[in-house]
Amino acid sequence: MSERLIFAVPSKGRLMEQTAEALSKAGLVLRKTGDERGYRGEVAGIENVEVAYISSSEIAWYLKIGRAHLGVTGEDLVREQMPDADQRVRFLKPLGFGFADVVVAVPASWLDVRSMSDLDQISGSFRREHGRAMRVATKYMNLTRRFFASKGIADYRIVESLGATEGTPLAGTADLIVDITTTGSTLKANGLRILEDGVILKSEANLIASNGAPWSDATRRAAERLVSALGG
Amino acid sequence: MTRLFPLEGEKKHAELQEMAAETAKKFEALEAQASRLMGVFIAAGYEAVAPAMIQPAGVYLDAIGEALRARTYVFTDPGGDELCLRPDLTVPTCRLYLERNGTNTAEARYCYNGAAFRFQPQGADKAHPREFRQAGIESFGVLDACEADAETLITILEALEAAGLDDYRLRLGDLGLFDAILKTVAMPERWRQRLKHHFWHPEAFRAELGRLATAPGDLMGGIPDELARLIDPASPAEAEQAVARYLEIAGIEAIGVRSVAEITANLLSRSADARAEPLSATAAGLIESYLAVAGPALKAGSAIKDVVRAEGVDIADALIAYQRRLSLLSNAGIDLARAEFSAEFGRTLEYYTGFVFEIVVPKLGVSSPVAGGGRYDGLMKGVGAAIDIPAVGAAIHTERLLAAVDGVAS
Numbered sequence: 155m156s157e158r159l160i161f162a163v164p165s166k167g168r169l170m171e172q173t174a175e176a177l178s179k180a181g182l183v184l185r186k187t188g189d190e191r192g193y194r195g196e197v198a199g200i201e202n203v204e205v206a207y208i209s210s211s212e213i214a215w216y217l218k219i220g221r222a223h224l225g226v227t228g229e230d231l232v233r234e235q236m237p238d239a240d241q242r243v244r245f246l247k248p249l250g251f252g253f254a255d256v257v258v259a260v261p262a263s264w265l266d267v268r269s270m271s272d273l274d275q276i277s278g279s280f281r282r283e284h285g286r287a288m289r290v291a292t293k294y295m296n297l298t299r300r301f302f303a304s305k306g307i308a309d310y311r312i313v314e315s316l317g318a319t320e321g322t323p324l325a326g327t328a329d330l331i332v333d334i335t336t337t338g339s340t341l342k343a344n345g346l347r348i349l350e351d352g353v354i355l356k357s358e359a360n361l362i363a364s365n366g367a368p369w370s371d372a373t374r375r376a377a378e379r380l381v382s383a384l385g386g
Numbered sequence: 387m388t389r390l391f392p393l394e395g396e397k398k399h400a401e402l403q404e405m406a407a408e409t410a411k412k413f414e415a416l417e418a419q420a421s422r423l424m425g426v427f428i429a430a431g432y433e434a435v436a437p438a439m440i441q442p443a444g445v446y447l448d449a450i451g452e453a454l455r456a457r458t459y460v461f462t463d464p465g466g467d468e469l470c471l472r473p474d475l476t477v478p479t480c481r482l483y484l485e486r487n488g489t490n491t492a493e494a495r496y497c498y499n500g501a502a503f504r505f506q507p508q509g510a511d512k513a514h515p516r517e518f519r520q521a522g523i524e525s526f527g528v529l530d531a532c533e534a535d536a537e538t539l540i541t542i543l544e545a546l547e548a549a550g551l552d553d554y555r556l557r558l559g560d561l562g563l564f565d566a567i568l569k570t571v572a573m574p575e576r577w578r579q580r581l582k583h584h585f586w587h588p589e590a591f592r593a594e595l596g597r598l599a600t601a602p603g604d605l606m607g608g609i610p611d612e613l614a615r616l617i618d619p620a621s622p623a624e625a626e627q628a629v630a631r632y633l634e635i636a637g638i639e640a641i642g643v644r645s646v647a648e649i650t651a652n653l654l655s656r657s658a659d660a661r662a663e664p665l666s667a668t669a670a671g672l673i674e675s676y677l678a679v680a681g682p683a684l685k686a687g688s689a690i691k692d693v694v695r696a697e698g699v700d701i702a703d704a705l706i707a708y709q710r711r712l713s714l715l716s717n718a719g720i721d722l723a724r725a726e727f728s729a730e731f732g733r734t735l736e737y738y739t740g741f742v743f744e745i746v747v748p749k750l751g752v753s754s755p756v757a758g759g760g761r762y763d764g765l766m767k768g769v770g771a772a773i774d775i776p777a778v779g780a781a782i783h784t785e786r787l788l789a790a791v792d793g794v795a796s
Contacts, residue, residue, distance in 0.1 A: 237507050263633055263640040266652045268608035271590070276652060278583065284643055287448070299456055306587035308451035323642045345641045350608065 158204045159376040160367070162216050162225035165193060165207035169359060172251040173226045180383045202376045211235075217243050220366030223373055224380065230256050230334060230357035234294050244363045246381055252359030254334035256294055258301070258352030259341050261323050261330070269350045270305040273330075277309040280329075291315040291328030294354075298332045301354045320344040412788075416519060419549050419788055420499040423521040426545040427497035430537075432523050435496045437478030443470040446477055449768035450737065457505050471503035476762075476779055479524045480769045491775050493527040499784070513754060515785065521545070522759070522781030526766070532707050534778050535741040535761060536714035542757050542780045543720060546745065550791040551756065555724050558683050559731030559742040559760075563690065566704035567676050570694075571669040573598070574662050576655055581673075588730075599670040606660040609653065617650075619658040626650040672697040679729040683712065686727035711741065732760065739763045741778070747790045756790050757782040 163177075163184070164170040177184060183198040184205055195205035206222060214231040216222035229245065236242050260267050267273050273288075280288050288310045292298050295312050302310065313328050320340050322328035334357070335341055338348065361384060363377065428434060443460045454460075459471040472478050475498050483494055499521040510516040523541055528534035539556075546554065564585065568578050577598055584591040597604055606614050616628035629650045633640060640646055675693045679686060687709050694701055716722050732742035742760030746752050759780020766775040 261640070261642045261644070262636075262638045263642075263646075264644060264649060265609065265613065265629065265632065266649050266656065272608070274583075274590075275580070278579070279648075279652060280644070283648055287452075295455075299452060303453050303456070306584070306590045308453055308586075310452055311447060312452055312455075326642070329642050329644070345639050 157370060157372045158202050159224065159373040159380075160206055160216075160222040161197070161203050161380065162206045162208055162213045162222035162227075164210045164213065164226060166209065169210055169226075169228075169252055170207075172359065173249075176249050176251065176384070180385065182380065182383050197380070200376060200379050202372050203380065217362055217364040218366070220364050220368065223364055223367040223369065224377055225362050225364070226359055227362065228252050228254060228357050229360050230254055230294070230297070230355055232360075232362060233355060233357075234297050237296060237300070242365055244365065245360045246363055247361040247384055249359045249361060249384075252357075253336055254357045255336070256297055256332065256334050256354040256357060257341075257348045258354065259320075259331050259333065259335075259346040259348050262342075262345055262347040264347075267349070270307065270352060273349065274305065274307045277307065281309060287311045288330065289313045289328040290330055290332060291319050291322040292332035293319065294332050297354055301332075320346060415788055416784055419784060420519070420521055422548050423545045423782060423784070424497060424499055426548050427521075427523050427541065430495075430523075430541045430544070432495040432497035432525075432541070435479060435482055435498055436500060437472070437475060437482050437498065439472055439501065440469050441472045441478055441481075443468040445481065445769050446470060446473070449477060449765055456507065459503050459505055473504050474502050475500060475520050475522060475781065476524060477765070477769060479779070480526075480766055480777070483524075483526050483775075484766070484769065484771055489772060491527045491773070493525075495523065495525045497521075497523045519784040520781040521784050522779060524777065524779030526777050527775055528778075529776065531740065531761065531776060531778070532711045532714060534776070536711050536718070538759060538778050538780050539715060539743055540718045540720065542745070542759065542782065545782065546757060546787065549787055551747065551787065554745050554747050554756070554790075555726065556683070556720075556722075557731055557744045557746060557752070557755075558725055558727045559729070560704075560708055560727075560740060561732050561738055561742065562740040562761075563701065563704050563708060564676070564729065566701040567673060567694070567699070570699045570701055571665075571672060573665055573669065574659060576659055577662075577665065595665075595670055595673060598665040599667065600664060602662055602664050603660045605656045609656075613653075614657070617653045617657040619654050619661070622650070622654055625654055629653065668697055672699060677729050679727070681727065682723070683725035683727040684722050687712070690729075737762045737765045737768070743780070749790055750786055754786055755783070756786045 163173050174184060184195050185198055186192060186195045188194060193207040195207065197203045197205060208216065210227045211231050213222065213225040213227040214235045217225050217232065218236050226249065232243060233239050258270065260273065267276060277288060290298060290310050291313045293314065293316055295314060298312060315322055319331050319333040321344055322331060323346065324344055331346065332354065341348065361381065424434060446454050446458065458473045461469055463469055479496050479498060487494065500519065501517055502520050503517050506514045506516055523538060525534050525538060568581060580594055581591065584594045613628065613632050617625045626647060630646050672693065676690065679689050679693065681689060687705060691705060712722060732738050738760040740761030740763065744755040744758040746755045750756065757780060761778040763774050763776050766777055
């Protein structure tokens with residue numbers, strides 16, 4: 155069992171920059187160890203911490219299986235990968251960046267569909283009219299399924315979409331979407347509108363602890379120092 | 387700092403839960419039990435079949451819906467086809483019937499014993515296995531529904547008793563009675579469709595019933611006033627023009643497969659609903675009092691009769707069917723004192739359409755029935771039949787049965 159605390163942080167993009175910024179504001183300086191292009195690092199002044207730079211969706215996976223003790227990633231990615239997130243991890247502190255709402259959006263021209271219950275109401279006639287169930291494009295298959303089930307909607311099919319999801323209704327590969335949005339402008343540009351009660355999750359980047367990681371006195375002490383520096 | 391990190395020795399979430407190792411002894415006990423069950427089924431005239439374990443996922447998704455994925459092992463094979471490990475044997479047996487019979491709706495009776503697979507989101511354990519064996523029967527195309535319903539339950543009970551089960555209770559329900567009640571209550575047909583649609587989701591059902599009884603006008607809620615005013619069921623052509631004009635002025639492009647005509651048609655039917663008289667308080671009360679009926683099966687018929695008589699409603703045919711089924715059961719020697727009826731029972735099992743039942747034993751409790759089944763006249767169409775085909779069936783959870791009769795499994 156490792157005595158070092160594994161701290162997973164995003165390896166690229168805006169989320170990486172914002173994470174580094176938030177940490178340095180808290181007086182925590184991340185340093186790459188070894189090659190500058192490598193994916194390992196340390197936190198100046200705190201012993202026993204190994205920083206792992208990995209992609210943000212993988213961070214959720216690392217936390218799930220306990221390969222990392224602590225990590226910074228979006229709540230949306232964690233909840234998507236773990237139906238039992240509250241048993242497997244602890245959300246220690248929202249970090250005030252990486253804001254993203256996971257929403258249900260339909261073509262703006264569907265004037266008769268304003269709410270999830272309107273969507274439920276048209277599912278039957280949609281099938282009769284088009285000989286198939288409504289198709290929902292998303293990369294959030296689990297969040298979508300749970301949310302639709304909680305609203306009592308059963309007659310739809312998920313089409314997995316790993317990019318440019320907002321364009322799928324216009325392209326005809328899906329009828330509606332579940333995706334993240336910050337300002338809503340991309341949705342609007344693609345002729346889509348968010349349903350009134352269609353916000354599945356208001357997500358932001360969080361500092362998250364894994365319940366499944368091999369916690370020891372040493373890793374716990376290191377974690378406490380990191381978390382108290384961040385004001386958690 | 388108030389956060390606590392997991393303490394030493396705190397139970398870790400088991401990442402790879404041990405697959406239950408099946409002992410040879412348990413395997414033999416299950417096999418011996420299965421041959422007794424199958425012996426009863428075959429003697430009762432059911433032909434033994436062995437449908438494939440791997441099934442196309444699409445058929446299940448069409449028949450049961452996307453929720454299926456939450457509890458089924460769905461996977462994509464190297465050829466890109468979406469397949470699943472069968473979560474039950476009913477749908478595969480329906481497919482087998484269709485393959486054999488094509489468009490012919492001949493009577494057929496099948497029985498099976500085989501593995502089914504369910505994903506357990508909270509982790510698999512002995513009470514919630516990811517792999518279990520079902521032994522069951524399905525009967526297709528039999529026109530006398532009561533007769534086929536009763537025969538199914540009688541055969542299942544005979545099999546359970548042959549396996550050594552004697553201490554059990556019966557839970558009965560009848561979705562046909564609910565249908566009959568709904569048919570007799572005066573309301574626009576679309577309201578009936580709405581209530582039926584929500585039947586499976588009791589909370590949404592109550593909300594819908596309340597809305598129809600107090601403020602059907604809310605059905606136009608959320609539609610912009612300037613548009614809602616122009617949607618008049620008396621002049622549909624004008625309504626379509628109004629919708630097209632509204633979209634144009636708002637700068638909204640109509641995208642996707644739903645045309646302006648389709649959207650208008652839905653707005654028109656909602657407008658008609660919104661203009662209709664609310665559902666009477668007596669009608670809403672009747673539906674609610676019916677759904678509250680629960681108690682001994684032998685007394686339920688007269689309890690329901692009391693409910694409907696008080697409202698002056700006639701559902702004689704459905705009640706006669708209910709009583710006839712009971713007498714068929716009691717003529718076959720079934721002790722109906724063990725049977726309880728609940729109008730709500732069957733409400734969480736979306737594909738049933740009529741008679742539903744479960745057999746529970748004190749040792750395992752109501753949440754783990756040893757057998758269950760019912761009528762599902764709509765499912766065949768869901769798996770590809772051109773028309774509805776009468777169907778009723780039931781399956782025994784064989785590991786639970788073995789546990790109930792004190793076998794090796796637990």
